[in-house]
Amino acid sequence: MSVTYNFAGKTVLIIGGTTGIGRATAVAFADAGADIFVAGIGAADGESLKAEISATTSVAVEFSEVDVRVDAQVKALVERAVVRFGRIDIAFNNAGIPGKTAPVQDLEESDYDLILDVNLKGIFLGLKYQIPHMLAQGGGVIVNTASLFGVMGFATTAAYCASKWGVIGLTNSVALEVAKSNIRVNAIAPGSTMTPLLSGMFGGEQSARDTVTHLIPMGRIADPKEIAQLVLFLSSDAASYITGQAVVVDGGGFVASA
Numbered sequence: 167m168s169v170t171y172n173f174a175g176k177t178v179l180i181i182g183g184t185t186g187i188g189r190a191t192a193v194a195f196a197d198a199g200a201d202i203f204v205a206g207i208g209a210a211d212g213e214s215l216k217a218e219i220s221a222t223t224s225v226a227v228e229f230s231e232v233d234v235r236v237d238a239q240v241k242a243l244v245e246r247a248v249v250r251f252g253r254i255d256i257a258f259n260n261a262g263i264p265g266k267t268a269p270v271q272d273l274e275e276s277d278y279d280l281i282l283d284v285n286l287k288g289i290f291l292g293l294k295y296q297i298p299h300m301l302a303q304g305g306g307v308i309v310n311t312a313s314l315f316g317v318m319g320f321a322t323t324a325a326y327c328a329s330k331w332g333v334i335g336l337t338n339s340v341a342l343e344v345a346k347s348n349i350r351v352n353a354i355a356p357g358s359t360m361t362p363l364l365s366g367m368f369g370g371e372q373s374a375r376d377t378v379t380h381l382i383p384m385g386r387i388a389d390p391k392e393i394a395q396l397v398l399f400l401s402s403d404a405a406s407y408i409t410g411q412a413v414v415v416d417g418g419g420f421v422a423s424a
């Protein structure tokens with residue numbers, strides 16, 4: 167049974183869309199007819215994504231290199247997207263880094279600050295500048311990327327886990343602030359997904375598979391396209407009564423660890 171979405175006439179802002187989950191989501195939204203504004207680090211990846219989408223669809227696609235740690239850059243990005251497309255129907259706040267993996271006593275203050283700045287402050291800034299536009303236009307949908315490590319702890323990833331638990335706190339609270347304003351705000355909590363982030367964390371794809379596959383009840387690492395499908399579902403009218411949730415998509419990993 168295949169599922170198709172129709173986002174024709176909608177505009178989507180994807181922050182952290184150059185590679186991995188964000189890139190797969192940009193392609194999926196474009197395939198479903200949405201115009202796309204992508205931001206992230208890495209101009210070459212951004213340009214190659216534009217080329218990929220333009221080769222197979224007729225939707226409009228823009229890219230801006232933006233560092234989510236910088237208030238003025240996120241503010242300017244949201245304004246650029248609104249000027250380009252007139253509105254932002256859907257925002258996917260997805261930028262994230264694994265940061266240093268080590269026991270807490272081996273993390274420097276700078277390691278902690280970097281992880282929290284990208285993974286948590288970046289999403290705060292996205293929300294801060296997206297919500298006023300959505301209030302003014304009469305509605306919208308926001309999806310924030312948390313993690314399976316936003317609903318559980320994991321040794322050697324304390325700061326990463328703290329950032330992702332924080333994303334869910336932001337999501338829950340902002341969802342309540344705008345619940346009567348036709349704006350839904352949800353989070354996704356993916357388990358291991360084969361992306362540059364995961365392979366970088368474990369020193370290559372094969373090493374990542376060897377390290378985490380045995381922890382996943384379904385016996386395989388997710389394809390980024392499977393995470394993108396959850397973002398499209400939460401952004402669609404099929405999810406019209408879902409807000410303030412963090413939806414785990416992890417092949418059963420959380421249940422197995424509980």
Ligand SMILES: NC(=O)c1ccc[n+]([C@@H]2O[C@H](COP(=O)([O-])OP(=O)(O)OC[C@H]3O[C@@H](n4cnc5c(N)ncnc54)[C@H](O)[C@@H]3O)[C@@H](O)[C@H]2O)c1
Binds near residue numbers: 182
């Ligand atoms: N891959 C996994 O197993 C997994 C699991 C759970 C959650 N996540 C989360 O999914 C999200 C996407 O990760 P991914 O696995 O696709 O990795 P990825 O490295 O392929 O993508 C990360 C994206 O974030 C962007 N980014 C990083 N730092 C940024 C900054 N300072 N400013 C702007 N953009 C920045 C990158 O440009 C890229 O587009 C992250 O938030 C990550 O924490 C990933």
